[in-house]
Amino acid sequence: MTKELSAMHDQRRSQLLRGVLDLCLLALIGEQPRYGYEFVEALTESGLDLVSEGSIYPLLARMERAGLVDSYRAPSAAGGAPRKYYRLTDAGTAELAAGRATWGTFTVAVSRTLEGQGGAQNSDTGDTGARHDTADDQ
Numbered sequence: 001m002t003k004e005l006s007a008m009h010d011q012r013r014s015q016l017l018r019g020v021l022d023l024c025l026l027a028l029i030g031e032q033p034r035y036g037y038e039f040v041e042a043l044t045e046s047g048l049d050l051v052s053e054g055s056i057y058p059l060l061a062r063m064e065r066a067g068l069v070d071s072y073r074a075p076s077a078a079g080g081a082p083r084k085y086y087r088l089t090d091a092g093t094a095e096l097a098a099g100r101a102t103w104g105t106f107t108v109a110v111s112r113t114l115e116g117q118g119g120a121q122n123s124d125t126g127d128t129g130a131r132h133d134t135a136d137d138q
Contacts, residue, residue: 014050021051022059023099026088029069030096035083036060060086068092 017024028034028042036053039060043051063069069092073082088096 010050017048017050020103021055022063023096023103024048025056025059025063026068026092026096026099029086029088030093033072033085033087035085063092066091068095 024043024046025039028039034042036056039056040051040053043049060069060071064071064086067089069086070089071084071086074085076083
């Protein structure tokens with residue numbers, strides 16, 4: 001793959017991730033409370049290695065202001081400064097459930113389109129249900 005194509009691929013991945021990063025963070029927090037760097041590690045392990053702490057913290061702050069997450073401080077296991085952990089609120093749990101449902105519907109529609117099945121067809125007749133007006137119909 002050329003450098004240009006690779007750069008376009010990374011840009012597309014970055015744009016796609018930007019649209020669902022909040023949902024990914026809510027899902028990770030839903031598994032267990034986490035602090036900043038743990039998000040980067042978990043996303044990287046999932047194959048979403050384009051995310052830095054610099055893009056996560058502003059999003060966590062927005063989600064906290066929106067009441068989707070709250071935070072608390074706990075001592076670091078390594079003995080350093082206390083870490084700020086994030087956990088879901090009831091509103092965050094509801095938002096995660098709604099986001100998962102939206103994502104499921106969206107990915108089915110995108111997959112159908114990318115696989116060349118964009119028009120919903122009647123499986124028996126191949127009819128798309130679309131009406132084709134002719135001059136005689138008017």
